[in-house]
Amino acid sequence: MSSLQIGLLMFGGMLVLMAVRVPIAIAMFVPGAVGYVALSGWLPLLSHLKGAVYGRVSVYDLSVIPLFMLMGGLAVQGGLAKALFDFANAVLGRFRGGMAMAGVLACAAFGSISGSTVATTATIAQVAYPQMRRIGYSGRMATAALATGGTMGVLLPPSVTLMVYAILTEQNITKMFLAAYVPALLAAAGYLIAIAVMVRLQPQHAPAAQAASAAEVLQAGLRVWPILAIFGVVFGGIYGGVFTATEGAAIGVVLTLVITLARGEINRAKAAEAIRTTAQTSGMIFLIFIGADMINAALALSQLPAQLAQVVSHLQLSPLLVMAGVMLFYVLLGCVMDEMSMILLTVPTLFPVIMGMDFFGLNPADKALWFGILILTVCEIGMIFPPVGLNVYVMNGLARDVPMAETYRGVVPFLITDAVRLALLILFPALALTLVHRLT
Numbered sequence: 001m002s003s004l005q006i007g008l009l010m011f012g013g014m015l016v017l018m019a020v021r022v023p024i025a026i027a028m029f030v031p032g033a034v035g036y037v038a039l040s041g042w043l044p045l046l047s048h049l050k051g052a053v054y055g056r057v058s059v060y061d062l063s064v065i066p067l068f069m070l071m072g073g074l075a076v077q078g079g080l081a082k083a084l085f086d087f088a089n090a091v092l093g094r095f096r097g098g099m100a101m102a103g104v105l106a107c108a109a110f111g112s113i114s115g116s117t118v119a120t121t122a123t124i125a126q127v128a129y130p131q132m133r134r135i136g137y138s139g140r141m142a143t144a145a146l147a148t149g150g151t152m153g154v155l156l157p158p159s160v161t162l163m164v165y166a167i168l169t170e171q172n173i174t175k176m177f178l179a180a181y182v183p184a185l186l187a188a189a190g191y192l193i194a195i196a197v198m199v200r201l202q203p204q205h206a207p208a209a210q211a212a213s214a215a216e217v218l219q220a221g222l223r224v225w226p227i228l229a230i231f232g233v234v235f236g237g238i239y240g241g242v243f244t245a246t247e248g249a250a251i252g253v254v255l256t257l258v259i260t261l262a263r264g265e266i267n268r269a270k271a272a273e274a275i276r277t278t279a280q281t282s283g284m285i286f287l288i289f290i291g292a293d294m295i296n297a298a299l300a301l302s303q304l305p306a307q308l309a310q311v312v313s314h315l316q317l318s319p320l321l322v323m324a325g326v327m328l329f330y331v332l333l334g335c336v337m338d339e340m341s342m343i344l345l346t347v348p349t350l351f352p353v354i355m356g357m358d359f360f361g362l363n364p365a366d367k368a369l370w371f372g373i374l375i376l377t378v379c380e381i382g383m384i385f386p387p388v389g390l391n392v393y394v395m396n397g398l399a400r401d402v403p404m405a406e407t408y409r410g411v412v413p414f415l416i417t418d419a420v421r422l423a424l425l426i427l428f429p430a431l432a433l434t435l436v437h438r439l440t
Contacts, residue, residue, distance in 0.1 A: 003039055007302030010035035014295060014345075024341045025284070025291035032295030039301045048297060056289050060246070061167050066282040067249035068158040071230075071256050072119055073274030075110070078260030080227055081123045084109045087220040089131075094211035097199035100137065100145040103128040104191045107149030108184065111156045112231060117339075117383055121150025121394045129399055136207035139402030141198065144384075144410025147391040148191055151380040154339055155184045157235065158249065160285065161339050161379060165372045168347050171365075173245040174238055178435045179369045183377060183425055190417030198413055226259040239439060285340060292344030299349065319357040323374070323426060326350060330378040331385060339379035347375070359429070366433050373432040374425055381418045384411045 010031040017027035036045045075081070088102035088109070095101065103124060111120040125146045132142040154161050157177035166176040199206040212220075234252040237243050243251065260266040333342050354371050355364060362370060383391040386408050396404045425431055 001038075003302040006035050006038050007299050010295060010298055010302070018341075025287035028288070028291035028295045028341070028345065032291070032298040035298040036294070036301065039298065049294075052293055052297070053290055056293055057286050059167070061173075062286075062289075064158075064163055064173070064246045064249050065160050065285060066278055067246065067253055068163070069160065069281055070274060070278040071158075071234075071249060071252040073278045074253065074256040074260060074266065074271065075227075075230075076119060076123050077266050077270035077274045078256065078263070079265040080260070081106070081110050082127045083220075083223040084227060085124060085127045087217075087224045089128075090212040090217045090220040094209050095196070096203070096209045097141075097195045097206040098209055099128070099132050099135070100141055100195045100199075100206065101192050103132070103142075103146050104149035104188065104195070107146065108152045108156060108188050109227065111150070111153035112158075117150050117153035117391060118394055120153040121147060121391050122398065124150065125395060125398050129395075133401075135210070138205040139399065140406045140410040141195075141205040143392075143395045143399050143402050143407040144414065145191075145195060147384055147389070147395040147407060148411055148414040150391050150394070151383040152184055152187055154380045154383065155180050155187065155373075155376050157181075158245075159376070161343055162372070162376055163245070164285075164340065165343055165347060165375065168343070169351055169368050169372065171368050171372065172440075175365075175369060175436050175440055176372060177235070177245075178239065178439055179373050179432045180376070181435055182431050183373050183421070186421050186424070186431070187377075187380065187418070190421055191414055194413040194417050226256075226263070230255050230259065288340055288344060292341070295345065296348045319359050320426065322357065323354070323359070326354070327374065327378050327422065327426070330375065331381060333382075339376075339382060342379060342382070343375065362429060366429070366436075369436060370425075370429045370432050374422070377418070377422050377425060381415065381422070384414065 013031040013034075014027050017030065018024065033045060036048065085102060085106040088105045089099050092098035092101045092105070106128065107120050107124045110124055111117070128146060129142055133139070153159060157180055159180070162176055162180060163173055165171070166173045230252060233255060234248045237251065238245055238248040257266070257271070330342060330346070333346070351368075351371070355367060359367060359370070383389060386392075389408070389411070392404060392407050392411065395407060396402070399407075
């Protein structure tokens with residue numbers, strides 16, 4: 001059996017294991033280890049593992065991930081999500097579908113604190129979903145809006161997936177953060193437009209508007225100052241060059257803890273829960289790192305990535321056509337994998353292919369940032385794309401009175417806006433790069 005055939009069998013075996021719900025880290029590690037043995041033998045495998053695992057988990061840059069996750073965990077336990085939703089609802093409640101719009105914007109704001117799509121969706125949904133159903137929103141509208149809004153945690157800093165991409169491709173994390181803001185704003189705008197169109201065409205999905213008084217808006221606004229303070233200090237310091245992303249994450253943890261303690265919204269039990277959740281999720285992420293490293297090392301031995309790059313270069317396809325194919329590949333892969341696994345598995349293979357092509361005359365640094373934003377955008381789409389859509393499953397677990405098929409019908413308008421946004425980002429890289437050029 002040739003090395004190329006072994007590489008294809010490894011990749012196929014991994015997809016089969018994922019399809020039958022074997023944990024992602026194991027589904028990547030086992031085929032990688034078997035393939036490595038088939039290509040090189042047991043002793044080379046043991047020699048590789050001896051240094052590879054320590055080398056991966058001891059990387060200093062990776063400490064930014066659990067730190068930002070702990071900041072988000074403390075924000076969850078400290079009740080900051082409800083303040084965000086109440087303020088957004090007070091401002092937007094005057095419009096039909098305003099509470100659904102508020103849920104989307106609250107997800108965006110909370111995603112910029114927690115950096116996790118699942119945490120954002122679950123937290124905001126627990127606050128917003130009961131209220132939306134109580135005043136007359138349909139199950140389709142309520143679950144689809146919240147599941148979709150939660151996907152912005154993939155793109156908005158401090159997205160864990162965004163940081164992992166930056167680390168894998170050796171890009172500046174601060175520049176990756178800057179590149180993500182305009183695409184994230186486009187996503188939020190598209191989602192609000194989708195809700196406005198849906199409630200206009202099918203008004204039965206949302207109740208009549210309920211405007212809040214100026215006093216209610218002011219009162220709700222006063223309760224969101226902690227989020228603004230945390231965001232301003234952490235990201236202002238990072239973008240201003242006062243401290244690194246890792247230092248900013250540590251400062252964010254301290255600030256979030258101090259503010260939630262001062263407000264009396266967190267105690268020892270809640271803080272312990274935030275730490276436990278962070279440890280569990282960080283352990284899962286690092287295990288996925290190890291599994292991805294294993295299969296990527298075996299695929300490199302099989303020469304599959306090199307063969308792929310060679311085939312693509314010989315086909316002499318248009319770079320934009322290749323990019324469209326890569327984006328479609330990510331959408332399909334999202335049916336069986338989560339965004340973290342997709343990034344860890346595919347970036348080492350596809351990144352060199354993309355970097356070897358000319359896109360609008362972009363320099364290598366800009367091309368790497370732009371490609372990262374495109375991947376994260378497709379990962380967002382994968383979070384709600386049938387037949388899997390992790391965020392849809394999260395919402396289904398919280399809203400058991402709504403059939404999953406209803407939620408999938410509800411996300412179709414949002415997917416249409418996502419497709420438009422992805423096309424714009426592919427055709428106009430400046431949408432992702434303008435802030436990077438102006439502020440660095």
